[in-house]
Amino acid sequence: MAEPASDPADSARDGDPEVPDIDLPSDAFDAVLDALAGRDPGEPLRFEGFSVGRDDAGEDSDDGDAAGEYRLDPADGDRRTGLSERDLHEALDDRAPTVTDWYAFERVVGEFGPRRAFLRWLEDADGATVATRYAALAEGIERAWGELRITATITDRGERRYDVRHADDAGVPVDDLDAYDDPLDARELVKLDEKGRYRPLKTAPSLAGGWVFPDLGARDAYELVETIYPATVANWHREREGELDVTHWRETMERQSGIYGVVKTWDRGEGHEHVNWVAEACCDDSQCLKRREWQYDDETDLDVDGGDGVFPCREPCSVVVSAARKWTRLESEQPRTYEFDLTPSEKEQVEAIIDAVADGQIDEIREADTKEGANRYRTRFLRAKLFDEDGNLGGVPTESDEEDEE
Amino acid sequence: MQSLVIVAHGSHLNPGSSAPTYDHADTIRATGAFDEVKTGFWKEEPHFREVLRTVEGDEIYVVPLFISEGYFTEQVIPRELRLDGWDVSEWDSDGLSADQASLVAEDIDREIHYCGPVGTHRAMTDVIVRRAESVTGDPDVGEEFGLAVVGHGTERNENSAKAIEYHADRIAERDRFDEVRALYMDEDPEVDDLPEYFESDDVVLVPLFIADGYHTQEDIPEDVGLCEDHTEGYDVPTEVDGTRIWYAGAVGTEPLMADVLLERAADAGADLGTALDDVRETTRVATGD
Numbered sequence: 001m002a003e004p005a006s007d008p009a010d011s012a013r014d015g016d017p018e019v020p021d022i023d024l025p026s027d028a029f030d031a032v033l034d035a036l037a038g039r040d041p042g043e044p045l046r047f048e049g050f051s052v053g054r055d056d057a058g059e060d061s062d063d064g065d066a067a068g069e070y071r072l073d074p075a076d077g078d079r080r081t082g083l084s085e086r087d088l089h090e091a092l093d094d095r096a097p098t099v100t101d102w103y104a105f106e107r108v109v110g111e112f113g114p115r116r117a118f119l120r121w122l123e124d125a126d127g128a129t130v131a132t133r134y135a136a137l138a139e140g141i142e143r144a145w146g147e148l149r150i151t152a153t154i155t156d157r158g159e160r161r162y163d164v165r166h167a168d169d170a171g172v173p174v175d176d177l178d179a180y181d182d183p184l185d186a187r188e189l190v191k192l193d194e195k196g197r198y199r200p201l202k203t204a205p206s207l208a209g210g211w212v213f214p215d216l217g218a219r220d221a222y223e224l225v226e227t228i229y230p231a232t233v234a235n236w237h238r239e240r241e242g243e244l245d246v247t248h249w250r251e252t253m254e255r256q257s258g259i260y261g262v263v264k265t266w267d268r269g270e271g272h273e274h275v276n277w278v279a280e281a282c283c284d285d286s287q288c289l290k291r292r293e294w295q296y297d298d299e300t301d302l303d304v305d306g307g308d309g310v311f312p313c314r315e316p317c318s319v320v321v322s323a324a325r326k327w328t329r330l331e332s333e334q335p336r337t338y339e340f341d342l343t344p345s346e347k348e349q350v351e352a353i354i355d356a357v358a359d360g361q362i363d364e365i366r367e368a369d370t371k372e373g374a375n376r377y378r379t380r381f382l383r384a385k386l387f388d389e390d391g392n393l394g395g396v397p398t399e400s401d402e403e404d405e406e
Numbered sequence: 407m408q409s410l411v412i413v414a415h416g417s418h419l420n421p422g423s424s425a426p427t428y429d430h431a432d433t434i435r436a437t438g439a440f441d442e443v444k445t446g447f448w449k450e451e452p453h454f455r456e457v458l459r460t461v462e463g464d465e466i467y468v469v470p471l472f473i474s475e476g477y478f479t480e481q482v483i484p485r486e487l488r489l490d491g492w493d494v495s496e497w498d499s500d501g502l503s504a505d506q507a508s509l510v511a512e513d514i515d516r517e518i519h520y521c522g523p524v525g526t527h528r529a530m531t532d533v534i535v536r537r538a539e540s541v542t543g544d545p546d547v548g549e550e551f552g553l554a555v556v557g558h559g560t561e562r563n564e565n566s567a568k569a570i571e572y573h574a575d576r577i578a579e580r581d582r583f584d585e586v587r588a589l590y591m592d593e594d595p596e597v598d599d600l601p602e603y604f605e606s607d608d609v610v611l612v613p614l615f616i617a618d619g620y621h622t623q624e625d626i627p628e629d630v631g632l633c634e635d636h637t638e639g640y641d642v643p644t645e646v647d648g649t650r651i652w653y654a655g656a657v658g659t660e661p662l663m664a665d666v667l668l669e670r671a672a673d674a675g676a677d678l679g680t681a682l683d684d685v686r687e688t689t690r691v692a693t694g695d
Contacts, residue, residue, distance in 0.1 A: 112462045187428055191421050200418040202451045226460060230452035234459040245513075255485065258477060314456075318449050322418060 017135040022096035025157040028103035029089055035106075036070070047098045048130050050074045052088065055081050097134045100158020101125075108159075108218050114237040115222040119160070122152050122221075134158075142170075145310060146229050146289045147207045150221065162221035166209030177212040183224035186213075190228050195363075201319050203229055203289045203309075232290070232311035239293075239312050247315035249275050250297040253324070260321055266328040272296035274331065280304045282320050283313065286359070340386075340394035349373035349382060409463030410440040410671055411518075413454060413483055414471040414616065416447030423617045424450055426658045427471055433664035433689065439681035440467075440671075448478070454486035458514045466511075466518040467671040471658065473525030473614050475504050476563040488512040489520060501565040502526045502572055506674035519674040524666040525614065526569050527673075531576045536662045538583075538610040539691040541642060541654040548582035552606035555586070556626065557614040559593030567593075570614055583610075591625065598629045601647040608643065608650045616658035627653065661689035 035045050036054055044053030055071040068084030072091050083091065092099045109119050120126055122143050123133050133141075137154035144150075149170045151163040169177060180186070193199055194208040213224055226233055238244045249272075253264045266274060275296050283292045283306070290313035292306035306313075316324070342350070352373025356362050365372045372378065388395040412431055417423035424447065431443045446457025458466070468487065470479050475497075484492035489509040496507035504522030511518045524530060538553055539545050555577070557570040567590065574588040584606050589597040600609065611630065613622045624636040632640035632653055643650040657663075665685045672678050 114460070115462075184428075184432070187424075198419070198421040200450070231456040231460055234456065238459070257481060257485075317451075318453060319418060322449075 017139045019097060019131045019135045020138040020154065021156060022100055022134070022158045023156055024089070024093040024096040024099055028100050028158065029092060031103050031107045032092060032099060033085070044073065047095070047102055049098060050095065052092070055083065096158060098130045101130045104158065104160055104218065114234045115219065117237045117240060118222055118225070118233045119218050122150060145225055146203060146232070147205060148225065148228065150225070160218050162216040162218070163212065163214050164216060164221060164224050165212040166207060168209045169212065174212055174214045177210055180211060180213050181215065183213070183216070183220050183227050186224055186227040201288060201317065203232065204287060205285070205289050229311065235314055236311040244293065244312055244314055246293050248294045248297045249316055252294070252316045252321070256321060260325050263321065263324045263328050266324065266331065272300055272302065274327070276303050278320060278324060278327065282323060283307065285309065288313070338396050340396060346382065349378060353379060407441045407463035408465040408676060409442045409444065409461050409467065410434060410667070411444045411446060411457060411461060411466060411468045412471050412667060413446045413457070413468060415478070416450035417619065418449050420619045423619055426617050426656070426663065429661070430471070430664040430667055433661060433685060434667060434681070437681035437684050439668065439678045448482065454483060458487060458511050458518070461514070464516060465676070466516065467521060467674055467676050468518050469521045469667050469670040470523040471616055471667070472523040473557065473616060474563060474565045474569045475499060475501055475523060475526055476565045479504065479523050484520065487520070489518070497522065501568045521670040521674050524663065524670060526572070527666050527669055528576070529666045529669045531573045533660050533662045533666060534573055534612050534657055535577060535582070536691065537612045537654045537657045537660045540660060541610060541652050543691070545691045547610065549584070550606060550608060551583050552585040552587070552604040552609040553577060553583040554589050554597070554600055554604070554609055554611045555614060556589045556591070556597045556611060559590035573614070591621070591629070597626060600630055600651065601649040604649060608652065610652040610654060612654045612657050615656040618656045618659060622656045662686070664689065
């Protein structure tokens with residue numbers, strides 16, 4: 001078999017990965033013939049480094065049907081005309097990586113913008129040459145998407161295959177994981193975290209591992225990613241195209257109705273500190289892998305970090321809106337002064353308990369580790385000491401009858 | 407390229423809320439009638455706001471997996487899908503007759519066919535009957551049986567009661583069950599007093615809800631007296647005050663619901679081939695013979 005377009009001997013000498021041998025599959029070749037059949041002779045089909053077209057010169061030949069109807073124009077060589085179908089097959093088989101690359105994206109992946117852009121991004125198809133990419137695919141190209149590890153490889157027919165799994169399972173043998181092949185099966189995998197708790201937000205960094213889709217085709221790989229992290233590819237694609245439609249906090253809350261209509265009353269024209277707190281509470285990378293692009297409004301950025309995620313967040317999500325509804329009610333209360341007596345350690349313990357809950361660390365604090373303020377025994381001791389029989393901290397009622405009487 | 411988008415409520419709290427949506431989407435996918443079947447949610451992802459941008463097709467049918475016409479189908483979904491120029495008069499509905507409206511969704515700058523909810527479609531009547539067949543395991547259930555169709559009352563939405571009455575009346579006209587009644591959770595006739603409204607010894611209770619959750623798994627079983635506390639569970643049937651109640655759980659979980667989604671799309675012009683017949687056949691209750 002002929003060598004691929006670039007000289008693998010050179011690559012090997014440089015220590016670069018080799019371009020794999022690719023056999024031109026008949027479906028790819030048929031797709032080329034099919035594409036040419038619908039074209040005028042003056043409209044060649046362009047590939048990286050060459051083009052093929054229908055050969056109008058064939059009609060001038062005196063040899064009748066001996067002259068073929070195809071021609072091939074290498075970018076850096078002599079044009080070949082009068083190629084028969086068999087000649088063309090031979091010429092394209094010599095260039096099988098380039099032809100199968102065309103087939104993979106033009107016929108298998110198709111035109112749909114997000115899918116095409118994502119699958120090209122996985123292998124840097126808009127930057128690297130076919131030879132470079134095929135060599136890299138032969139080794140396996142790894143990409144991260146949220147908590148996913150996606151590994152793209154290539155078969156000897158130039159077909160892409162994808163292994164998708166949790167990043168924590170990188171390097172684990174497929175046989176040690178639960179293997180799936182239908183992307184829709186992922187709907188069950190994303191439902192619960194590893195402790196069996198429901199995940200209301202699919203981009204929360206709580207995806208459980210232990211599974212693998214070891215051998216997906218291109219379309220299924222895209223479907224899987226969009227099942228695990230819905231609409232993230234679509235929004236990432238819009239952002240790359242410079243068309244991400246960001247809806248800021250104010251606009252989002254103005255739109256709400258029904259039980260959520262109340263949230264707009266939380267914005268009182270007195271600054272946006274409350275929205276900073278919301279974003280810090282809900283949108284931090286520790287809580288959501290999307291990169292927050294929405295701000296308070298068109299002119300006012302929030303003061304907290306939006307995160308480093310690869311895919312953007314274009315407006316406050318339903319989880320944020322629901323929580324904001326609760327906070328709108330809670331924050332309408334006026335502060336009042338309560339008096340408690342706490343030892344310095346007790347004050348620090350209250351802070352430690354809040355930190356442990358806010359950072360989701362209560363399960364990590366060991367049962368007998370009484371050095372930790374949020375340890376269960378320490379916390380039960382605090383409750384036993386400071387709560388009265390009605391559960392009031394320091395014996396101080398939340399609503400004071402005496403205050404009302406004053 | 408023809409696409410179906412099923413839009414449903416979903417939940418931040420209940421992991422089972424999306425299950426019927428996914429199940430019906432799978433049933434429809436298996437028919438091959440659509441090039442793609444997508445799901446979008448109010449409380450889950452993809453959200454209504456972003457589901458259309460995941461859709462590839464150019465003939466897009468959006469069907470709400472909701473029981474009644476009202477706040478969600480008339481305000482929330484059209485607003486969140488960004489249907490340009492939407493006005494509820496597009497449906498020209500009396501609360502039961504919403505069919506479809508073809509409008510441009512600004513999010514994708516393509517026309518979509520926005521359909522009425524499944525719950526008010528005439529085919530929904532068959533799903534309620536099928537639900538009764540499923541829970542009794544009897545494809546011919548009816549004789550010596552009563553049927554209670556149960557839903558919210560008018561407290562939140564007057565159309566909610568309309569849908570329940572509509573289907574109860576249609577089933578009654580078929581003379582299949584000895585008695586058919588519409589009962590409500592928050593108004594008379596109340597589901598709490600179910601045995602008082604039926605003479606039959608056996609009554610199938612079908613709640614007109616899309617997904618099993620708080621109302622169908624906690625509220626109704628406790629109110630009807632199937633159990634003291636929902637955590638104890640209950641038998642099907644359970645005898646309450648001399649009436650054997652066959653509690654069916656949410657009608658929306660019945661596989662035949664996929665048929666109603668298809669009917670909605672077909673009414674809006676979707677080309678379905680043999681899908682309707684296929685779904686009616688594959689979701690049938692086995693006779694057990």
